[in-house]
Every structure is written in structure tokens, then in C-alpha cells.
Amino acid sequence: MENLTKTEYKLLNRFYELDMVMTKKEFSEHSPEFNANTVALGISNLHKKGFLEVAEIRQNYSSLSRAYRPKISIFDFYRYILGDKKIELLIKNKIHESKSLCQLEQLLLNVQKQKKKLLEAIRDAS
Structure with a gap:
């Protein structure tokens, strides 16, 4: 995947x-802050760079249109932008700065759910 321009970054974040x-x-209708030409060019570039994929083809009046979605998860996107070490640092800081027991419990629950999924995937692969 190639580097993104500031506009492409903003468009992908909006997705x-x-x-x-x-x-x-x-997309233009849901994001009036972007010019329609900017959206058209930006989405085409994001698709070419591998950040968006065509999810389906839709009939619009008398023509067909491609409908797009992000090709990678938001986590993988930020991992690509920031790198693993910065992501790990962000997570550690979030945990250390948390003042809410409920928030920490939610984070722990998410970690436990993902651990369970990984263990099941490993078990199924064996």
C-alpha cells in the first residue's frame, strides 16, 4: 500500500x-464538507492504492455504480499509519490513564473475547 495524501486520509477516516x-x-451526500470532484478522485485513488475495495455494483437510474468499503480494518489502518510500537504505547497509556473501573472492565472483556476467538481458531486449525 502506498502513502496517503491528507485528503485521502480524511476520506478514508470518513468511510x-x-x-x-x-x-x-x-459518499458525497453523507459528507458535504468534501467537494464532489475531490470525493471522486480521492475514492479512485484509495481504491488504486488498496485501501478501498468494490463491495458491490448498484443500479442508479440508467447506469451502474461501484459501491466501496474499506479493504482493511480500522485497527490495521492505524497500524499501517502509526506502527505496532505506537499502537501498543497508545493502548498502555489508555489503560494507565483510565479513571473508570467500568472502562477498564470493558477493555478487559474485549481482550478476553479476542483471546477466546484466537484460541478457537488455533484449536480448529489443529
């Missing part, structure tokens, strides 16, 4: 925020 499969037109 993650909206969490929807969208055509370029639909």
Missing part, C-alpha cells in the same frame, strides 16, 4: 466513521 458501503455519489 470508517460512516461504516457503510457507498458509491461516490452517496
